Amino acid sequence: xxxxxxxxxxxxxxxxxxxxxxxxxxxxxxxxxxxxxxxxxxxxxxxxxxxxxxxxxxxxxxxxxxxxxxxxxxxxxxxxxxxxxxxxxxxxxxxxxxxxxxxxxxxxxxxxxxxxxxxxxxxxxxxxxxxxxxxxxxxxxxxxxxxxxxxxxxxxxxxxxxxxxxxxxxxxxxxxxxxxxxxxxxxxxxxxxxxxxxxxxxxxxxxxxxxxxxxxxxxxxxxxxxxxxxxxxxxxxxxxxxxxxxxxxxxxxxxxxxxxxxxxxxxxxxxxxxxxxxxxxxxxxxxxxxxx
Numbered sequence: 001x002x003x004x005x006x007x008x009x010x011x012x013x014x015x016x017x018x019x020x021x022x023x024x025x026x027x028x029x030x031x032x033x034x035x036x037x038x039x040x041x042x043x044x045x046x047x048x049x050x051x052x053x054x055x056x057x058x059x060x061x062x063x064x065x066x067x068x069x070x071x072x073x074x075x076x077x078x079x080x081x082x083x084x085x086x087x088x089x090x091x092x093x094x095x096x097x098x099x100x101x102x103x104x105x106x107x108x109x110x111x112x113x114x115x116x117x118x119x120x121x122x123x124x125x126x127x128x129x130x131x132x133x134x135x136x137x138x139x140x141x142x143x144x145x146x147x148x149x150x151x152x153x154x155x156x157x158x159x160x161x162x163x164x165x166x167x168x169x170x171x172x173x174x175x176x177x178x179x180x181x182x183x184x185x186x187x188x189x190x191x192x193x194x195x196x197x198x199x200x201x202x203x204x205x206x207x208x209x210x211x212x213x214x215x216x217x218x219x220x221x222x223x224x225x226x227x228x229x230x231x232x233x234x235x236x237x238x239x240x241x242x243x244x245x246x247x248x249x250x251x252x253x254x255x256x257x258x259x260x261x262x263x264x265x266x267x268x269x270x271x272x273x274x275x276x277x278x279x280x281x282x283x284x285x286x287x288x289x290x291x292x
Contacts, residue, residue, distance in 0.1 A: 036179050042172055049167030057160040060116040061103075061124045070105035070126045082132065086140075090125050093145050096235050097152040099123075106132070111249060115147035116156060123151045135248055142232050142241035149231025155224045162220055166213035174205035214276060221278040226288050239289045246289075250282035 056063075064070065075091075078084040083106070091101045100121025111131040117123030125147045132140065150156070182198035229246070233239035274281075 036176065038176075041175055042168075045168045045171035045175075046164075048171055049169075050164035052167060053160045053163040056163075057118045057156060060118060060156065061122075064114065064116045064124060064126065065105065068107040068109065068126065070107035070124075072103050072105045072124075075101075075104075085137070086127065086132075086144075089141050090144050090148065093141075093148040093235050094151075097148050097231075099148070099152050102148075102151060111135070113143050113147055115150045117151065118156065120151055120154060125151075135245060138241045139245035139248055142236060142245040145232030145235040146228045146242065146245075148235065149228040150224065153224070153227055153231065155228070159217070159220065159224070163217055166216055170206060170209040170213050174202045174209055177205045178202035218276050218278055222280045225279050225285065229285050229289055233289060243286055243289050246282050246286050250286075 065072070073079070073083045073087050075087050078087055086106070087104045090104045094101045100119075100123075102115070102117065102123035102125045105124060105126040107126055107128055109128040109130055111128060111134050113125070113127045113131055115123055115125045125144065127140070127144070131143065135143070178198045178201035179194070181201040182194055185197065229242055230239075232242045236242070279285075
């Protein structure tokens, strides 16, 4: 959750700054006396849309370390036996996954872990003190396998591309709709062919389309979690450690889910908020692993 939130916030900030800067500099010349130049508009939208997401990816490791206060463990001189085990386990999992050994870090916080980085061979895996203190080594290894699977699957890069595409279409469609509304409803016919109606409509459309786009990105993020859970099971040679780790995170008993919790999970999965969740309900993830 943390890595996704950081990525999306950075992407949004860069997107806003770029959009304002390019308009002030007159780079986006997609409005002409003859109307919209759709080719120029698409280029303008793609530059802003992809630049924001790519920049977010490139600084993701730095952002994660800075925002969480994560301390990277020196593999040559770990501070304790627990740190040495942590580094060794991550490196073993990375070797099995066929990727470069990532940096390993610890940060203070509630039970959680994340992986981030622009490249498979130069990534970061960070684990919270809360997770280290509340799980067995087998369960921690399963969580580490989940994060290593994220890296091996190239999830951050794929998320970046999807975010870039949806950013592009949000910017493009908002301006097309804004131009049409301005021409048909407000009937603005000044020398540039646009007026306040255009800017108001674009702003409203960007908000609406942005919300819809976030649903698409969140759906993809949830699919990544299922794949990473399965990846952890494959790296460890068993699905049981990941099932037990998820059960502990969710405060459940390992094994079959209680019937009353199953019904609660179904209701939660159909709620409006579930559309924006970056992770599926834990009971759904356990059920997927049990059926694997």
